[in-house]
Amino acid sequence: MDPPDTDACQQCGNCCRAPGYVRLRPGEPEALAVALAMTVPDFHARYTRLTSDRRGLSLTETPDGACVFLQDNHLCRVQAVKPGQCRDYPSQWHTPILDAHCPRFELGLDAKRAIRACGSLTSHN
Numbered sequence: 001m002d003p004p005d006t007d008a009c010q011q012c013g014n015c016c017r018a019p020g021y022v023r024l025r026p027g028e029p030e031a032l033a034v035a036l037a038m039t040v041p042d043f044h045a046r047y048t049r050l051t052s053d054r055r056g057l058s059l060t061e062t063p064d065g066a067c068v069f070l071q072d073n074h075l076c077r078v079q080a081v082k083p084g085q086c087r088d089y090p091s092q093w094h095t096p097i098l099d100a101h102c103p104r105f106e107l108g109l110d111a112k113r114a115i116r117a118c119g120s121l122t123s124h125n
Contacts, residue, residue: 009104010102010104011074011075012102013066014101014103015090015098016067017065017101018100018101019097021052022086023057023058023083023085024048025085028081028083032081047060047068048060090102090105
């Protein structure tokens, strides 16, 4: 039996509902505005806010705290140009708060490493 694919995104959208914010990198507001067929100033006014440290912009959230681009089907409305912070999670970075919401991390990191090392799970029942 093959081990579960603990690296595959389950497309549950939980990371897009977790507390925190998506900091926008240089050039991302412009790319997002183009993808949404709107002007950059309109994009800024509708979809961004100043980060709490006042050093950049982040995406806004819906009233329930979800990312403004999370759709009802749990997929990203701007998938093709989604911000780097989103693209990089969790392969390049992760946090306990986000990991607690992600099905990929239901098994602890040590358990996932053991699964990969063994190549399969065995039952001792």
